[in-house]
Amino acid sequence: MNTKTIPLERKDVEKTTSLPLRPSSLVAVVVLGVLALVPALVSDSFFIHSLIMILFFAYMSTAWNFVCGYVGQLSLGHTMFSGAGGYCSVLLFTQLGVSPWIGMIFGGFLAAFLSVLIGLPTFRLKGPYFTLTMIACAEILRIWVENTNDFYGIPLKGAEGLVVPSMGDDVWAFQFTSKIPYFYIILIMLAVAIFATRLMERSKLGYCLKAIRGDRDAAEALGINPTRYTTLAFAISAFMTALGGSFYAQFFRYINPERNMGLELSIDMAVMSIIGGQGTVLGPLLGAAILVPIAEAARGTLGGSFLGLHLVIYGLALIACVLYFPKGVIHPLGRFFSRLFGLKETRG
């Protein structure tokens, strides 16, 4: 067993070092820069809406990837953080009049606290056990919220969900009549998340997480404290996920347990990272760019006649990816482009 695993890891290291790091940041800057210009060129509201959804899912998936992709654990319970964050900011706004900008930071800290509470005992569980625990934790939160109308005076309103009262164009209330401000907000959030992932990847935290993914026991033997680093990354990931949940609540001005805490959103976040390429900076963005248009097209062109069609496609894509591109589409794509650019460079 051991003799077999060693060559594979060496190959792993070779692959990551042979992948040129600078082009990926270049790609990120170019993609985000071009996206920033889009609202100036296109005014079609459905198009902008679809772009916002792509960016939103790319953001959520990047947040998921921040811990799960790098440490190699599959969490299918991340919606408990987006749900907690979203409910926190909406309730602070409707009950106390706190601006959602401040509320979402509170929601982020609440989710980070929750993640430490759950992560500390569960992160040492291996593989499927961790996944099942996370599903169970998220389900506990969802079932509880779905069936609680009033929690010590806090109106959670159960399965009905919470509506954010309309305030018109109000920056302070995080509400805009046009979709374009939302577009820029989520674009900036995504850029920050990608930048944070990039920073983390080259920091001590990133190297430790990768070491833990490679071999937890060996990492521990080298003096890395797995609990400390995974919990830290988990808390950051939960914080980012919660901000995404708040954005979602403000964008739709509505939040309910099924959509914001359900298993489906968790699976979406994970599937996009996995198909794009987990453990890479741009993988989640690529995954969202591939999958979300499918969902939007299925919803937009076929209407409600084919419920669940996009999820069938997600499932098929996931199966194909696990079988043929286990490291995500970004790796073959990256190799292709680096060859392409390599040619160009020699010519120039």
Place this chain on the structure above:
Amino acid sequence: MDFFILSFAVTNGLLLGGIYGGVALGLSLIFGVLRVVNFAHGSFLMLSLYISFWLWSIFGLDPYLSALINIPAMFMLGFAVQALIISPLIKRESALVVEPLSALLLTAGIFLVLDNAALMAFGPDVRAVQTSYYMPSLMLGGIPVNSQRLIGAVAAVIVAAALSWWLRTSHLGRSIRATAQNRDAAAMSGINVPFVYAVTFGIGCGILGLFGALMSTFIPISPSIGLSFGIKSFIVVVLGGLGSIPGCIIGGIVIGVFEAVASQFVTATSAAIGSLALFVLILIFRPAGIMGRA
């Protein structure tokens, strides 16, 4: 608390728990042998419920008789899924990982496809089978016992006993157990491991075929029913010990009685949350379960 109501709740919990155990048998067997957590387990149950429903609705076939078609159909489906989809992955990763996470992802993909294909094909409507005859509740010591559930629970115990007996005595059963213990050693002793895997997966799904037929008589059928039974099966299997067949039935009964009795004192939702919390606690403190080997 009224003694009569409590004993009624316990009886009901016993029956429902037995059925939970029976449904979870396949999940436990597949995990025990292949070390694959089958995320699509509930979806396979949903599918077999629909098989029985459509056989009844189109051909007027009695749900109990439909088991004769349902079991082989589900066996073949499971066999095919393992042989065509999961087997290439296991071959690729066999030397590297013991409990492959990518297999979980693969079955999660199958879950997405099956559940949503059912939603597309059958719509979100809730359907129910109505048998032409009336099955009266039995009175056992003054407690009414739902006969359909009794049949389900008894079937679960019989299937579990038959399965462990067959695994212990038959040639194929021995091959399955050998493969579960050590895949490489089994392959070197001349066992066709991919075939054993496919048969195991087939049996796991075939058991669901039986329970789909038995449960279609008293369960409202909808495309989303799979996930809740899938999650419940995870709870049952983890409680009883992943891979343990008697543990599966015992785990089912513990969960069934726990939920039935707890819902007499607190709301049914709190009982559901309680069983999920129990699941998390067991995973953290005793991952091998009650009956599992540590």
